[in-house]
Amino acid sequence: MRKSLTIAALSLSLGLAACGRKPAPETLPPAQAGPTDPSAGSGTTSDDEVDLVELPGSQSALVAAAGSDTIFFGTDRSDVSSDAQATLRAQARWLLANPAVRASVEGHADERGTREYNQALGERRAQAAKMFLMAQGVPETRLLTISWGKERPVATGADESAWAQNRRSVTVVVR
């Protein structure tokens, strides 16, 4: 728990620094600080949004250097296979060579699970990939984790080969 709060706070402070605001406290936020949903108004981000700007050029560079931005998992599993370890090692080397960018490690699940469990499972997979990248020396402050659950399949089939492609974690280069 404690670790993730720190990440959140640090990420916040990075995002807020540009606006000249105070860094966020490293505790649970105060009760009344709720923002309004951006989609209710102009669609702009609020203070609580991390403005994750994808960097397509850098993403291509990561893929070229590491072979892939994606690792795959077994059914209901979040352990990092040896193939996945090789990919993550190469990703870590690229991230260490490019210190100006951060990575959003995004976990996904196949459709054969309940929506809420898969939301949690995707986070578990993203965390497994993040921990491996950290073990290679990538600073935690440069790694965010999110889960898409089963909301963003890449393979649209309804069979094991499609599900295997969708059980994944993608390292997305962001600023």
Added chain:
Amino acid sequence: MRSFLFAVAAFIAVPASAQDEPPPVEVEVESGGVTRAISIAVPALPAEAGVAVSIGRNIAEVIASGLRSSGRFAPIGPGGLPNTSVAQAETPAYGEWRAAGVQQLVSGFVRSSGPNQITVGCYLHDVVAGRELVRQGFAVSADNWRRAAHKCADAIYGRLTGEGAFLDTRIVFVAETGPKDRRVKRIALMDSDGANLRYLTEGEATVVTPRFSPDGRRLAYVSYAGRRARVWVLDIATGARRLLVPGLALTSAPRFSPDGSRIAYARSADGNTDVWIANADGSSVPQRLTSAPGIDTSPSFSPDGRRIAFESDRSGSQQIYVMDADGMNQRRISFGGPSASPAWSPRVDRIAFVRVGAFRVGVMNASGGAEQLLTDGWQDESPSWAPNGQFVMFNRFTREGRSSLFAVPVGGGSVRRLPTPQDGSDPSWSPLQR
């Protein structure tokens, strides 16, 4: 009178399946002990001066359709039935209806009660006994006639089944469009019969699992706005929304407490998902209720708010647990196979759930045991109870990538598909409207 009798008799003689509009029903499960459907005639309600005649007919259509949707009634009419007079609302021609084989009769009227205001008289008669069973009036604005029809159908359903009302309710769900890998998802709100559909979000961010507050005025839902799954609370009337918990934490699976003051939800961090609870208005520091090193999610309050059912994979597979609302006394209750997505009945100690693997919706006792599967789709999930505890709505995915809303009577009977203009998922059934 002869032609009247003849018309009714002729109608009765025709098989119901040929006369009725084809109802959107799939026969999936037929449990034993299903009560025989009650034959009930629903003629067009006569309109008094100043009221469009079509309203009386439309109201009768909605009453008949609502009763049919319960699976407990075999309504006939208003098509094919003779017109009745306002006077006959209270004094129907029992003998003639009886001769036509009708057991129960709905009668009534539509009366103008002011500018753009109508009063709908709603009567139910036991034709065999020649006795009035229901007499109610509903005053609504003329463009709100559907609610009067639902209220009337609820009164009839309640009088003849002894069960609580469920038709004057709304459904919130996720409307889905586009291909599987670029799905656009919007929160949609509609009446229990699919009428008056409108969208509450525009699809710019993926949204899932909207859930009604107990007063039906707010929703808690998960939006991926800002690229992070987080729980938001929406005021339906004003459109105002706010994050349940400020910050970047990944939150999901929200459900209101029965008094509407709190929301239980799941929070994911460090590869661990736990159940937390926060005040719905953001006026408290969130409290953590579970701490098992696994996935604890999908909390659902008991009707008295004292306990929370949730799912956990702490045993090695997804199973249903029950704990006190403060997180104490966590106890596993499912033993019939991997189980997920508990939804506590608003009326009794029964819990709807999803059997993982087969992905079917079932019910079990809140104390454990008596597990019974109710559906048989390719993938059924997201159960939500009707406020009377008699039906469970869920969404069914097909192998072809489609998704639609279904309801199944818990006491046994056929599943019924709800009409939605696009694909639908994650239904939440509102409480009874006031």
